[in-house]
Amino acid sequence: MEEALDATNRKILQELVANARIPITELARKVGLSKTPVALRIRQLEEMGLITGYRAILSPLKLGLTHVTYVEVRLSDTRQPALERFNAAVRAIPEVEECYMIAGGFDYLIKVRSRDMTDYRRILAQHISTLPHLHATNSYVSMEAVVEQNWTEI
Template identity: 60%
Template sequence: MPSDLPVLDRFDHAILRVLSTQGRLPVAELARRVGLSKTPTQTRLKRLEAEGVITGYRAMLNPLRLGLAHVAFIELRLSDTREAALAEFNAAVRAIPEVEECHMIAGGFDYLLKVRTPDMARYREIMAERISALPHVANSSTYVAMEAVKDTSFAAS
């Protein structure tokens, strides 16, 4: 394990487990759930934030309640994978709000995108007008998700 990683004990892990599903929990309740008093729990929270283990807090939105039920995964192959081309692609893909995730992949393609839209018609529009027009895109393959069996990136419906 790299030496720059913070050392976490069972209380730290318990705090992180609880906060990963209930980030707005008051410190007193968090302390009760992990078996510590309020002051040590608060101290640990501040340390976990300072060490970059906890990077922030956010609301988890239900995409189905927002009318964003269509999920597609897209494999992209680029025509150029030199650093400048990758940087250009990365900057451009970040500007497409419908792209929820973008991962550089080691394998038979270069990037895997997760795209969320209201329906197939909007997906086709985003694919044709925005994603296909990204710098250095050579070809793509799309896979439409039928059901999210496990997805911890948003609240369960």
């Protein structure tokens, strides 16, 4: 995979991360190739799975989702069927922005985005506290986003 990432492909990826809607002619100009080779390289990067899709990135702040809470989750059962049930259930909660299985003192770390503390309490009561095999949670409210970025280094 590393050999497919020559300097030109890295530049293409960096430009697409910065602006996935960049016209192919402008992208070709920025990387120093004509349109056809750039289009071919993009197709190859997609086929290799390096580019997995394109999407609009919405501003949570403009949508009124200014409250971020991180939730530590400890499960009562960590056997594979229990993990699969938990994973499926947490994926169904629209306010969950991220969820990671953790190696350490707890089992999962969930990032929840909401309008305010009242909205978060509703999410906690109606959704998070009803997750299968949930043993305990700890919530940590974010005061300020110091670094919040998309992956840009290729």
